[in-house]
Amino acid sequence: MIDKTLNWFDDRLGTAKGGRSFLDKIFPDHWSFMLGEIALYSFIILLGTGVFLTLYYVPSAHEIVYHGSYVPLRGQNVSEAYGSTVGLSFDVRSGLLMRQAHHWAADIFLGAIAVHMARVFFTGAFRKPREFNWIVGVIMLILGILNGFLGYSLPDDLVSGTGIRIAFSIVESIPVVGSYLAFFLFGGNFPGSGVIIPRFYVIHVLIIPAILVGLLAAHLGLLIKQKHTQFPGKGRTEKNVVGSPMFPNFIAKTTGFLFMSFAVIFLLGGFAQINAIWQFGQYQPFQISYAVQPDWYMGWLDGAARIMPAWEWVGWGHTIPLEIFLPAVIFPGLIFNILIVWPFIESIWTKDHEYHNLLDRPRDRPKRTAAGAAMLTLLFGVFFASSTDVMANFFQLPLMDVLWFFRFFVPLAPIVAYFLTFKICNEMRVAEGIGKRKRALIVERSTEGEYTTTEAPVRPGDGHEEIDAIPVPTFIDTTDPSLATAAGVRRVIR
Amino acid sequence: MDDPHLQPLAKNPKRMEAIAALSMVVGMAGFVAFIFAYWVNASTQWEALTLGIGMAGLGAGTIAWGKYLMPPGPFVEERHDFHSTDDERTAMNAAITGRGGIEVKRRKMLLGIFAVGGGIMTLALLIPGVRSLGPKPAKSEDTQGSTEDSLFTTNWKKGSKLVTVGGRPVKVDDLDVGGVLTVFPQGFEGSSPDQVILLRLADLGPNDPPYPLSSPGRTEWGVQGYVAYSKLCTHLGCPVGLYQQKTQQLVCPCHQSIFDVNAGCIPQFGPAPRPLPQLPITVDPTGQMRANGSFDQAVGPGFWERP
CATH class of the missing domain: 1.20.5 (Single alpha-helices involved in coiled-coils or other helix-helix interfaces)
Incomplete structure (x- = not known):
């Protein structure tokens, strides 16, 4: 029956040849290769829960009176966007679970992308021939951050509304065209003619997800075409891939992992409250709450805006608000552009134009690792700077001191991080046996008081010898075993 | 068949199979429990717990199957050059x-x-x-447009009544010293560019001089100890909503710009580049507070066309 179906397809599409090599595709076994999968699976959750949310959310700034089951809001004037978000949280069954799972999935999606990207960067997996896939990945990261911002802006609550206000001011700060862009985007001066919520909505649920799905297909397609990278090891060369096959091993493990990711996201969605908009209240342009912070992936931009000195440029009848434009437009633009061109910078710098399928250990490329550490220090520096007020409160320090600390820490710490990482990498390279499990030494004292040292017996796993890899056995038939070693003949495994 | 590549990783495959099966059965029970939780309209936490158990059970079982029971290899696949001849x-x-x-x-x-x-x-x-997306921003200050197409105009005019967001007119004895109130020009309650923070800084009567602690040349802009400033932060346009009475400072909660209330709201600290624009105010014979003119500059954050 299965044979018949497969043959039916092969007759029409010729699926057998390509299909088999797809099933034989080898996935190297290393935990760090799962990080991208986390991003993929949270994206699936985002699509699923997102569709659920669109069925109840109303993208409209139109004012209504709230009559739902959340008592403190009853009788208040709210926008349809806010009212429907509270409604789908409290009056749609499972709605709160879906909404919170959606929000958590977005935070995890971007977190997984960031960590996945760090893995790719520090192991040199972006090198030739995979520069394309690196760029596709960076673009997905940018779109993901943008869509996250648009998404958490949709409920029209006090915190996210303040974020939209800031977004308007950032667009407005662009020299020459800023006020035009802001007016076009918002349909007028802030808060605009009520168009921003529906516009954010269509970008959030249709335009960016559609692009993301396309880029995702390209990302995975390139991965299949170019095959995985792998860490060096027994029998692993630039010319092969060693690991487990797509079918059945990888399919089983990754499907299990998909369910595990789902489980974590839904458990978070049910137990860890996130974005409790009914506590923030409806957005009013003249109201604000204390300790306003965006979601984590926007924190670095918020922090950059906080520590920037007030350098507004005024002259010739014009103003360039550098205190906004530099940290909010130029800074992220610079970071993303450095990320995009990094593979080319590195290959020109090192004059290395070879194929690389074997991964680097980060310590073996001290300059790259140090550059990555410096970049991460910079980004985490501005990220933590986005909570200056909370820190000042928590540590009982004057706000100004905390801010001045970050004004020096953010530019200086990356330089320190660079040289420190460089040094550590070089030290690790010369240190012997580092990274390997150490054999314990047993010190014994004899009755005469003499000390002797002997090595402890080999522990399980220490003397583990990897066996040679073999091609995936595919055919289950009754070929004569004596022919099994001949070229093109697969072994019998029934 | 005794090839080590094809032997399960598990030392005791029968036992591992049982564990995987048990895990999946727990998962199945979790999903059934979820349906039941939904049926009885249980709390969000119950829904998440049952769904989580379901997915984790099914997932763990599947991973155990794939990792410990399937032929572990290692297997190898050759790469082929990408480039053509x-x-x-x-x-x-x-x-x-x-x-x-x-x-x-x-x-x-x-x-x-x-x-x-x-x-x-x-x-x-x-x-x-x-x-088609939106209107062009009006060119300069003298445009008589609405606040919707201009970054320069507000709805404050000479004589505009100061009212609360609820529309209640503000009288001169409404605030004690140290009190603040967000006010709007009557008819534009809740409007973003028009929001003004009214502060009473001193207990001064009608016969006292106007509030002295303003910028030079603006001593007449306050009245009877009251001053009024645009509530839009000159950094990124958040409402400057925190008033620290002890230090006489207005603080923007978004990016911690601090404005000195005693010195014409000049920025003392943080990223805000300009003082909060001041609104001249006065009191009419009935005690109603009114604007004594409009702002002398555009409110809110900086932009290219701002002179």
């Missing part, structure tokens, strides 16, 4: 440059017209795509 490359490049070259040489004019036509088409499609 030199002949194929030459043929491809020649096809593009050769054929293309002939056509470009022959029909230079057509190609040029096509390129210009394509450019015009793009522009033609972009114009409605962008221009």
